[in-house]
Amino acid sequence: MSGYDLSRFAINQITTPKWSMPQAIEGYVSQGIPGIAVWRNFLDDHGVEATARHLRDAGMWVASLCTSAWVNETDPARLRAAIDTNKRILDQAAAIGAPCVVMVVGGLPAGSKDLGAQRARIHDALVELAPYARSVGVKLGLEPLHPMYCGDRSAMNLITECNDTIDALGDEATSLVADVYHCWWDPAFERELRRAGPKRIQTFHYCDWLVPTRNLRDRGMVGDGVIDLPRIRGWLDDIGYDGPFELELFSEIDWWERDPAETVRIAIERCGPLVAPRK
C-alpha cells in the first residue's frame, strides 16, 4: 500500500468513468481508498440495493451522491417533475448512506436568458426541497460551480451565495460542497470557508487548474496546475475541518482516456500528503 493514511480520502466516481459501479468499488478499495462519491448513472446501472450491499461489504463510506436533477425549467409541470426527481434522488442517497446530494442545479432554461429568474427558481426549489431533505436525513450539498458553467450546468456560482442560502435554510437541510476548481480564483474563498466552518463543509473536492486549459472539461490532476493546494489545506486544518477529501476529475481529453487503475495509483501519490488526518 501507499504509506499514506487515506482514511479521509474518497475518489469521485466521475474520475474513472470507464469503470462500472462494482469495478469502481473494487478498484478503489484494492488500492486502499475507503471513500467514494457516487454518480447516479453508475448507481442506476448497478441498482440501489446492489450498490448499497456492495459498499457495505467492501467497507466503504460514501461522501456524496452526484448530482441533483437540474431545475432549469420554465414550464411549471416540468419544474414540478424535476423537484420530485430530486426527492427520489434524496431517497437514493439515504439508501446508500450518502450524507448529501450534490446540488448541480442547471444553468439557464432552454430558450431563456433571464438569469435573475433562474436564480430565483433555484432558490425556490431549494426552499421546497429542504424539509424533505431533513425528513430523510440527507443534506442538500450546495456546490458553487465555476462561473464558466453558468450558462449550462449551474447558475449557482459563488461560495458566498451558497453560504447565504445555508444561513437561510439551516444546516440540518443544507451544507457546503467546496471544490478548489470552482472557487480557487475567488477572493472570498478563504473567508467563506471560514464562515461556513467545519460543521457546514460537507466534503471538499481536489483537482487542479491547468494552464493552459483546453476546454471546459479539462481539469488537472492534483499537482499539475496552479492551485496552491497545501495553502488551502492549511486553511481547512485551521478551521477545524475533519471531513472527506475527494478527488474529482472531469478530463475528457486526458484522464478519462486512461486506465482507471493507473489514475487511482497516481491519485494516491499526488493526494496522499493532502488528505492526511489533522495533526
Place this chain on the structure above:
Amino acid sequence: MSGYDLSRFAINQITTPKWSMPQAIEGYVSQGIPGIAVWRNFLDDHGVEATARHLRDAGMWVASLCTSAWVNETDPARLRAAIDTNKRILDQAAAIGAPCVVMVVGGLPAGSKDLGAQRARIHDALVELAPYARSVGVKLGLEPLHPMYCGDRSAMNLITECNDTIDALGDEATSLVADVYHCWWDPAFERELRRAGPKRIQTFHYCDWLVPTRNLRDRGMVGDGVIDLPRIRGWLDDIGYDGPFELELFSEIDWWERDPAETVRIAIERCGPLVAPRK
C-alpha cells in the same frame, strides 16, 4: 449603409485579426463604423504616428488601447521593466487619442501559485502607474476578466474589486472597462455598474456567451448566445451611460477564420439595435 445610428459603435480590432491597422480602419469606416479599439500588435506594426494620422484622416474615434503589459513578475527588475513598459503604452495611447489603456494585468507569475501575492502586486503596480496615467491624460481602464482567465491572463476578476480600486485611486487615473463576457454571470454585475455610474464606465464591450463553449477563446457574436443584452443595455441607459459600445470577439475557431468584411457586416446587423443613442 445600415440604417442604424452607429455613432457610439466601435469594433475592437482583435475581432478582425486578419486585417492590418490600415485595413481595419478602412474596413470599419467603409461600413459606417466610427469607433475602434486599437491593439498594440497592429499599432506597433503600422507605427504610432502613421496610425494617429490615418485615424484622424478617417475621422475615427478611439475607444481604448488594448492591452497593458502583464505585471506578473516576481523578479523586481522584470517587474520594474513591466511597469515602465506600461508607461510607454500610456504614452502610445495619448499619441493616438485613446482615452484609456485596458489593463489586462496577467495571471500567476511563472512557477508561482501565490494568488494573494499576485493580487497585491497588481494593486501596487496600479498605485504606481496612477500618477503617470493622470500626467499623460490617459486612464488605467480596469477590466475585470472572467475567472477562467485567472491562471494566465488576469488575476483581476471581479467588477466589485475594480470599483474598489477606482475608489482608492480616483477617477482621474482609473476607469472601468466592462465586458458582458466577463461579468454576465456575476450576481453583482448590475449593482456594480450602478455603483460605477456613467462617469466611471469608460467603454462597454459586447459579445455573447455560447452554450456550449468549446474552448477559452470561443466568444459568440451578439445574439448567438445566452446573455440578455437588451436588459443590460437597459441598465446602462437607466444609469445614464453615454459612452462607447464595442464589439470584441475572441473566436479562434469561428469568427477569426472568416472574412473580416463579412464579420463587420454581421456585427452591424446584430449590434445596431444595441448601440443606438439614448432616447
